[in-house]
Amino acid sequence: MLPALVATPGTHSAAEQTDGAAAVLRAVLDQGPLARTAIVRRTRQSAAAVSRHAADLLAMGLVWQPPEPVEPPRPGRPRIPLDIDTSYHVAAGVHIAVPRLTFSLTDLRGRVVATEHAPRARRPDAVLAEVAARLPGFLRRHAHGRSVLGLGVVTGGWVDPDAGVLVENAALGWRDVWLRRALEQTVRLPVHVEGHARALAHAELLFGQARQAEENVLVHLFVGNAVDAAIATGGVLLRGRRHGAGGIAHLPVPGSAQACPCGRTGCLQVTVSDNAVAERAAADGITPHADLLLLLRAAAEGDPGALELCRSRLRMVARAVRPMLDVISPDAVVVTEAVTLRLPALLPELSRELGGADGVVRGGSFGTDTLAVAAAVPVLAAVYRDPLGLRTAGAAR
């Protein structure tokens, strides 16, 4: 049953309701379990407003009231805390990468509940058909009756989340793919589309180490087969025209003569992508065939040629990206990249090359769950931005 969710008409605008409820939910995410009195202090809203938003969020299954610690009875009203309800809703996601698809399910704290992988077909229409065909079984196996808030669809390159379109992903060889329009007709869930670097920046801001530092400037660098950046100030991602901000794939790498599909030579993505580095390792005889995991394993075992190739990748990334970072002067640079994930000891070298002060450059917060978290986070970001929007999405209980 839905209790009285809507406040007295005329007293609170819809925008105030949305912003107020989002602030309460965000405070509970960051610091829950949190007493209502603490939420009042943190969000600077009235006690009545916090009570109203709390009632809405409880009714929608977004927060719950954990049992109070056993304490001697105190005078006054009981201090019933609120926490994020991780048992009722889940977010689904699919990450589309060059080698494969990653299906994931996370709870409202961005923790991965389930992951499955599938090979990726070449053509976009075949991939979208595969997603629609596999998703129902994936949800049956892992959602266990929980409410599925929506499907996140995340891929590298330039993505316009408002239009739901992949504008360009050179690593996949895709252009102008209407991801949301195609999938909404087949999966019967709200579909939220986002670029990989931006999704990870959202994940850092909501669930990672960056969430306590909303006022600061954060740059997220992703180096895989796609090479992207996302820039956030005060917890908000820089958009640019059609969400094109952060496109670093074609920054020049000094000294590189690698031919790029864009017609120039020496572009960052074609020079340092996972496939490019793996092919260099095979050509140099470091690995028997082009396989990045083999190269990383050899480097981890101390093979000097493998280590030097890994270091040279980091140096090339740094040389291309450093001028941009010098201009922005970020408080934090979060790097999601296979070499530093596998060999964290090389992260300080990258930090030096990037000219970062101590502690500015660090690895991502999600380790081997990175792709799974990225896939679902557009759904979660939408919920934390506008929790009351769930009412119209039909997910309220």
Ligand SMILES: [Zn+2]
């Ligand atoms: Zn290029």
